[in-house]
Amino acid sequence: MGEKNKMDAQRDGGIASVTDAPADKDGQGGGHLLDAIKRILPQSYLVLVLLGIIIIGHLVTPNFLTLRNFSNVVSFSSIIAILAVGQFYVILTGGIDLSVGAILALSTVVAALTLQTGVDAGVATIFTLGVCSIFGLGNGLLVVWLRIPPFIATLAMMSVVQGFSYIIQSSSLIQIENETFVVWFSDGRLVGIPNPVLIFLVVTVAAAFTSRYTTFGRRLYAIGGNREAARLSGLPVSRDLLITYSLSGFLAGLAGLLAAAQLLQGSSLVGRGSELDAIAAVVVGGASLMGGNGSPVNSVIGVFVLATIINIMNLVGISSEPQLVIKGAVIIVAVFLSSAGGVGRISATLSGLFGGRKRGGAERS
Amino acid sequence: MTVQAVNATVPELRIEGITKSYPGVQALNGVSITVKKGTIHGLAGQNGAGKSTLIKILAGAEEPDSGAIFLGGNRVRFRSPHDAQSAGIQTIYQELSLVPQLSVAENIFLGSLPLRAFPRIVDWAEMKREASSALARIGVDLDVRKPVASFSVAEQQAVELAKALRKNARIILLDEPTSALPPPDVRRLFKVLKTLASQGETMLYISHRMDEFYELCETVSVLRDGQNAEELSTKRSEPADVVSAMLGKSLAGSISAGSLSSGTHPRLGKGRGDKVLLSVRDLHEAGKIAPTSFDLHEGEVLGVTGLVGSGQSALVGLLAGARQKSGGSIEFAGKAVHLSSPRDAIRAGIGLLPQDRKAHGFVPEMSVADNMSLASLPMFSRLGLLNDRKISREAQNFASRLEMRIFGVGQIMKTLSGGTQQKGILARWLMRSVRLLICDEPTRGVDVGAKEEMYALLSQFARSGGTVIIASSEISEAVLCDRVLVMARGQVVAELDHDEIDGDGEEVLRRFA
Numbered sequence: 001m002g003e004k005n006k007m008d009a010q011r012d013g014g015i016a017s018v019t020d021a022p023a024d025k026d027g028q029g030g031g032h033l034l035d036a037i038k039r040i041l042p043q044s045y046l047v048l049v050l051l052g053i054i055i056i057g058h059l060v061t062p063n064f065l066t067l068r069n070f071s072n073v074v075s076f077s078s079i080i081a082i083l084a085v086g087q088f089y090v091i092l093t094g095g096i097d098l099s100v101g102a103i104l105a106l107s108t109v110v111a112a113l114t115l116q117t118g119v120d121a122g123v124a125t126i127f128t129l130g131v132c133s134i135f136g137l138g139n140g141l142l143v144v145w146l147r148i149p150p151f152i153a154t155l156a157m158m159s160v161v162q163g164f165s166y167i168i169q170s171s172s173l174i175q176i177e178n179e180t181f182v183v184w185f186s187d188g189r190l191v192g193i194p195n196p197v198l199i200f201l202v203v204t205v206a207a208a209f210t211s212r213y214t215t216f217g218r219r220l221y222a223i224g225g226n227r228e229a230a231r232l233s234g235l236p237v238s239r240d241l242l243i244t245y246s247l248s249g250f251l252a253g254l255a256g257l258l259a260a261a262q263l264l265q266g267s268s269l270v271g272r273g274s275e276l277d278a279i280a281a282v283v284v285g286g287a288s289l290m291g292g293n294g295s296p297v298n299s300v301i302g303v304f305v306l307a308t309i310i311n312i313m314n315l316v317g318i319s320s321e322p323q324l325v326i327k328g329a330v331i332i333v334a335v336f337l338s339s340a341g342g343v344g345r346i347s348a349t350l351s352g353l354f355g356g357r358k359r360g361g362a363e364r365s
Numbered sequence: 366m367t368v369q370a371v372n373a374t375v376p377e378l379r380i381e382g383i384t385k386s387y388p389g390v391q392a393l394n395g396v397s398i399t400v401k402k403g404t405i406h407g408l409a410g411q412n413g414a415g416k417s418t419l420i421k422i423l424a425g426a427e428e429p430d431s432g433a434i435f436l437g438g439n440r441v442r443f444r445s446p447h448d449a450q451s452a453g454i455q456t457i458y459q460e461l462s463l464v465p466q467l468s469v470a471e472n473i474f475l476g477s478l479p480l481r482a483f484p485r486i487v488d489w490a491e492m493k494r495e496a497s498s499a500l501a502r503i504g505v506d507l508d509v510r511k512p513v514a515s516f517s518v519a520e521q522q523a524v525e526l527a528k529a530l531r532k533n534a535r536i537i538l539l540d541e542p543t544s545a546l547p548p549p550d551v552r553r554l555f556k557v558l559k560t561l562a563s564q565g566e567t568m569l570y571i572s573h574r575m576d577e578f579y580e581l582c583e584t585v586s587v588l589r590d591g592q593n594a595e596e597l598s599t600k601r602s603e604p605a606d607v608v609s610a611m612l613g614k615s616l617a618g619s620i621s622a623g624s625l626s627s628g629t630h631p632r633l634g635k636g637r638g639d640k641v642l643l644s645v646r647d648l649h650e651a652g653k654i655a656p657t658s659f660d661l662h663e664g665e666v667l668g669v670t671g672l673v674g675s676g677q678s679a680l681v682g683l684l685a686g687a688r689q690k691s692g693g694s695i696e697f698a699g700k701a702v703h704l705s706s707p708r709d710a711i712r713a714g715i716g717l718l719p720q721d722r723k724a725h726g727f728v729p730e731m732s733v734a735d736n737m738s739l740a741s742l743p744m745f746s747r748l749g750l751l752n753d754r755k756i757s758r759e760a761q762n763f764a765s766r767l768e769m770r771i772f773g774v775g776q777i778m779k780t781l782s783g784g785t786q787q788k789g790i791l792a793r794w795l796m797r798s799v800r801l802l803i804c805d806e807p808t809r810g811v812d813v814g815a816k817e818e819m820y821a822l823l824s825q826f827a828r829s830g831g832t833v834i835i836a837s838s839e840i841s842e843a844v845l846c847d848r849v850l851v852m853a854r855g856q857v858v859a860e861l862d863h864d865e866i867d868g869d870g871e872e873v874l875r876r877f878a
Contacts, residue, residue, distance in 0.1 A: 215745075215750075218742060226729065230739070232707045236708065
C-alpha cells in the first residue's frame, strides 16, 4: 500500500525531469552479484508465508522439521514444480494449459512402451520428450493458427491425449524394468542430491534465468502484458507462443519421466488433475491469469506452499477429504493476498474504519 | 426538477474553496466556480490540472477535504455517487456507461425499470413510450427496441443524455463528450446541448478543444495546478487566451497557437526533398481502401486526413504492416517491400505510433526502459542474453532527449501521463532508428502542452532527415503538414500542398463530405 501511494504521488507530482535522475536500475559497482540474486529472488511476502507455514508445522508436530521429511516434501514436489514452471510460461503469455496432466500420463506410457522394446534409456528419454513436445506444439498451433482460446484448445487436447495414451497403452499398466532409466529419473544421486530434485532445480534456475535475462523472456512478458503492442513492436508473437506451448509439453513430458521412474510403470491414469495443482501453484505464486507478470521462482514457491501444508496435514493425521477443503481455502487466501491486491484492500479498509472516521469528524467540527 | 421560487441571482451551482489532496499531491487547492442556471459553463485545464478530481467530487465519487458545494443556494454533501445523482448531478463520462447488448429503452431505464401494477413485471409499453419521449426532448428519433450497440457513438451519447435527463437532472457534467465524435455529429450534439440549455438545463462542459468553448459557453473557468487560473468570458477573449491560461505562459509564436488562430500556420517539415522514400501504387484493402497511389519524399511530413472512419487510419495501417492489403505494391527506399506484418515494416525501417495508445501502444506493467527497447531487443542482446545496463543507459538517453517527465527509466509505464507515454512510444522508434515514422492520431487525448511538445519532436525528427506520415481527423493538425491527402469513404479525394491550405483548413474541410 505504501509503495502504491508513493507511485501515485510520483505520477501526479510528475516533477523531476529525468536528466538528473541517477541510473537507479544499475546500483553501485561491486554489488552486481547481490543485485542479480535480489532480482531473481521473489517478493519477500511469499517467502514469509512459506516461513510462517514452516513455523506452524514445527509447532504442531516435531516430525515436521526433520531432514527426512524435508527431502520427502521436496521429492514429492519435484514433479508438480516442473509442471508449474511450464504452466507459468503459458500463463505469462495470457494463456493456460489444461493438457499438462494428460501429457504427463502420456509420457509415462510412451517411456514404458519404448523401454519395453529394449532400447537404450537415452533413446527412450529423447523419444518421449519429443512426442510430448509435439503435443505441446499442437496446443500452440490450435491457439495461434486456428485462434481457439487456450482454455478450450488445451481442454480438447487433454481429452485427445488421454484417449491416445489409453489406446497405445492397451493393457492396464506397463512395468518399467530398465535400471538406468530408474537411476536417472528417480533413484540416482549427484553430490548427495537425489536426481529428481536436481532436475527440478536445474529447470527452475534455467526458467528463472530465461525469464529475467533473455530476449525470449522479455518478449513473453510483453506478449502477456499487451499482445497487440508486442505485435506492433515487431515481436514474433506467433513463433513465441508456439515455443511456449511446446515448452510446456516438453516439461510435462519431463515430469512424466520422473513419475514413471518413481512408480516403475507407465499408466494413462497417472497425474490426473495435476494440471490444476500446477495452475493453483502458479496463481498462489502471484501470477495473474491475464498474463504479463509473475516469476517462475514464485510459482515454484507456490508449489511448496501447497505441498508443505498438505505434508503438515498428513503428519498430524488429517484425513484426505478435509485436506481438500483446507487446500482450497489456502488457494483462495493466497490468491486474494497476492494477485487480487488483498493486502492493499485490507489496509485500506482498516484505515477507512479508523483513520477515515477520525478525519471525517474533524471536518464536521 | 421541482419548480422553485427561482431567484435569478442565486446560481444553480456554486463550488466554493474546494480542496482535495492525495498522499503527496495537492490535487485541488481552493477552487471556486459559479454556474448560472440554463447555461453551459466551460471547464478547461491541462491533464493533471485538477479537472477530473473536481468532476469526481461533484459526481460524489470523492469527498473534498474542505470547501462546499451549493445547489440552488442549498449546501449539499455527497458521500457516494448515488447521493450526487439523487441531488440532481448527472455525469456523462468520456467512456459511455451503457450496456451495449440491451435495448435503448432498457438502457434509459436501467436500474428503475417501470413495472405493471399486477403482476409485477416489466411494463414494456410504458418503457418504450417514455424512452421515445425522453429522446424526443433532445430532438433524437431512434428505434428504442434496438440494442444500443447498433447505433453510432453520437446516437449512443444521445441515449446517455436521455438517461441522465430522465433522472432528476439539475446539473449535467459532460466530460469531453466530443473526443470520439466526427464533426457532423459534434454539430448535432451541440444543437442538442443548446436546446437543453434553452430549456433551463445547466451544464458543466469539459473539453480539450478550445473552439468548442467558444461555440457553446458564455464563460470558461480555467484550472491550473489545482487552482483557479482564470475565468474568461467567451465574448471578450479568444481560444488562445484559454490556452495561455492553461499553460500559464504566453503562447505567442508556438505551433499550437498557430494552428488555433486563423491565418498563417507553421509547418512541421522542411518540405519535400528530391529523393522518393516511399512509393505506393494501387494499394487497396477490400471494403476499406480504394486503390491509392502516391509518392512520399525523404524529409517530408505527409498528412492523411478525413472524418473519423474515412480510411486514413486504415491506409497508414497498411503501410505499417498492421493490416493486410488486398492488392497493390509498395516500394520503400527503392526496393519493393511486402509488408505482411509489423515485423516486416519495422525491418524495412517503418515505425508506427498507434492510434489507441493504451490498447496498442505500450505494455502497461513494464518499465519505461523495457517499453522503449521493445522493438530493438536484438540490438541489446548477444546470443539471446539481454544487456540491461545498456538498455537502461540508452533509455536514459532518450528520456532526457525527449524531456520525459519521469523519475527514472525504471518507472512503470502505466503510471505516466498520456503525453509522456506517447513520448515513450516515440522513443521506441527513435531508438530503432526508423526512417519513416507513421503517426495515427498522435495527439489524441493528450493536453495542449504535450501536444506542443509532440509537434516539436516530430518536426525535429523530420528536419534531421526522418520522414513522417500523420493520420489525423483534426484539421488543425493536418494543416501543419507539408502536404495533405484528404480522404473520404476510403478514397483519397484531394491532395493539397501546404501553401494551398488556408489557416482554418476550409480548403480541407470542403472536401470531407
